[in-house]
Amino acid sequence: MSETPASARSGAPATRAAQVRPATEGWTQKKDAEGRPLLQFASPKRGKPPVHLADLTPPERIEKVKELGLPGFRAKQLATHYFTHYTSDPAHMTDLPAGQRDELVAGMLPPLLTEVRRLETDRGDTIKFLWRLHDGALVESVLMRYPGRITLCVSSQAGCGMNCPFCATGQAGLTRNMSTAEIVEQIVRANRLITEGGLGGKKADDHSMERVSNIVFMGMGEPLANYKRVMDAVRVMVAPQPEGLGMSARGITVSTVGLVPAINKLADEDIPVTFALSLHAPDDQLRDELIPVNSRWKVDEALDAARRYFEKTGRRVSIEYALIKDMNDHPWRADLLAEKLNARGRGWVHVNPIPLNPTPGSIWTASDKDVQDEFVRRLNDAGIPTTLRDTRGKEIDGACGQLVATTEDEAAAAAMA
Numbered sequence: 001m002s003e004t005p006a007s008a009r010s011g012a013p014a015t016r017a018a019q020v021r022p023a024t025e026g027w028t029q030k031k032d033a034e035g036r037p038l039l040q041f042a043s044p045k046r047g048k049p050p051v052h053l054a055d056l057t058p059p060e061r062i063e064k065v066k067e068l069g070l071p072g073f074r075a076k077q078l079a080t081h082y083f084t085h086y087t088s089d090p091a092h093m094t095d096l097p098a099g100q101r102d103e104l105v106a107g108m109l110p111p112l113l114t115e116v117r118r119l120e121t122d123r124g125d126t127i128k129f130l131w132r133l134h135d136g137a138l139v140e141s142v143l144m145r146y147p148g149r150i151t152l153c154v155s156s157q158a159g160c161g162m163n164c165p166f167c168a169t170g171q172a173g174l175t176r177n178m179s180t181a182e183i184v185e186q187i188v189r190a191n192r193l194i195t196e197g198g199l200g201g202k203k204a205d206d207h208s209m210e211r212v213s214n215i216v217f218m219g220m221g222e223p224l225a226n227y228k229r230v231m232d233a234v235r236v237m238v239a240p241q242p243e244g245l246g247m248s249a250r251g252i253t254v255s256t257v258g259l260v261p262a263i264n265k266l267a268d269e270d271i272p273v274t275f276a277l278s279l280h281a282p283d284d285q286l287r288d289e290l291i292p293v294n295s296r297w298k299v300d301e302a303l304d305a306a307r308r309y310f311e312k313t314g315r316r317v318s319i320e321y322a323l324i325k326d327m328n329d330h331p332w333r334a335d336l337l338a339e340k341l342n343a344r345g346r347g348w349v350h351v352n353p354i355p356l357n358p359t360p361g362s363i364w365t366a367s368d369k370d371v372q373d374e375f376v377r378r379l380n381d382a383g384i385p386t387t388l389r390d391t392r393g394k395e396i397d398g399a400c401g402q403l404v405a406t407t408e409d410e411a412a413a414a415a416m417a
């Protein structure tokens with residue numbers, strides 16, 4: 001397919017729109033030994049986090065409890081405390097014999113996340129947590145109350161190896177993969193806070209029935225680069241209580257830069273999570289620079305995989321598109337995107353543009369409001385449902401692409417250690 005816009009082919013427009021590119025703005029792509037854009041798929045080797053109940057299947061939990069020399073049925077009691085009361089505190093577990101509690105908890109529910117800092121905005125409706133992992137690695141999650149739902153944006157890796165120039169996490173590189181239980185623990189901790197009434201925005205005082213209803217894998221990391229642990233975490237999220245969190249798969253969104261083989265695998269899992277592709281450009285020329293993984297899997301391959309996801313699961317997929325001024329926000333790109341999506345059928349996809357969030361030292365800015373509106377209008381006119389995503393947490397650097405451990409965070413974590 002030609003990448004040249006129809007307007008350019010016909011000689012119009014009279015004034016050429018500006019075209020900013022990462023390279024022209026002084027960003028240089030880091031390269032690997034073979035001269036390809038640097039991508040870190042393998043997790044650097046670090047000490048493994050302690051094994052936790054949430055890392056294990058129910059039969060494995062029973063085995064582990066027996067290995068501790070205790071009766072297997074204690075596993076289910078522990079799971080109930082963890083997944084329905086959101087507690088790892090032996091003092092709360094009065095149904096367990098006092099003499100075994102500490103041992104059971106130490107062996108099955110070891111501490112995984114130490115809270116370093118908590119920042120609030122939107123009158124307490126949005127909370128960003130900074131967590132320290134057992135080895136000092138730092139990750140964040142963002143909790144948001146919306147009318148009728150509570151969403152948690154979780155991290156799947158400490159850092160990220162995908163190197164996208166406009167994303168603060170991507171620019172910091174990959175520290176390591178998170179374990180299944182480290183991913184799940186973010187939700188349990190958020191639920192504990194909600195139950196205690198720590199998330200604002202609700203009038204009544206009784207928060208006991210409230211919990212996280214939606215998960216987005218849009219915190220730190222590329223979830224499909226940590227595939228097995230992320231999928232095991234999803235299985236724990238959807239497993240009925242008390243063996244898991246009893247959440248609905250539809251409320252879980254897995255967002256990826258476009259690792260095509262992993263998207264295909266995800267489609268075959270038979271877990272109907274919501275799938276989101278971070279496209280950000282409909283043409284390879286720009287996407288090669290904007291999303292370095294495009295050097296492996298091109299726009300058309302990523303879109304084909306997204307379409308296949310829809311066919312296998314019947315779930316409408318989302319296309320994410322951060323609108324960056326003069327970079328990817330041209331009307332012809334909206335048209336080309338619509339063309340490529342419509343070429344793959346109708347009713348299978350919607351587009352979620354989001355104005356770029358500023359990142360430290362970033363040279364790019366969000367598109368102007370009228371340009372955003374025009375971009376959205378063109379897609380909608382072409383029959384692609386498109387809604388501008390509202391962005392939460394900018395004031396606390398908790399919005400998409402802003403999650404990164406700052407020197408301030410490191411200092412706060414070091415002071416606690």
Ligand code: SAH
Nearest residue numbers: 167218221222255256278320356357400401
């Ligand atoms: N690695 C995954 C998930 C994490 S990022 C992915 O890329 O999809 C979640 C979303 O935030 C992605 O769509 C990502 O492209 C977007 N994003 C990253 N930096 C951003 C920024 N500065 N402004 C707005 N969105 C951004």
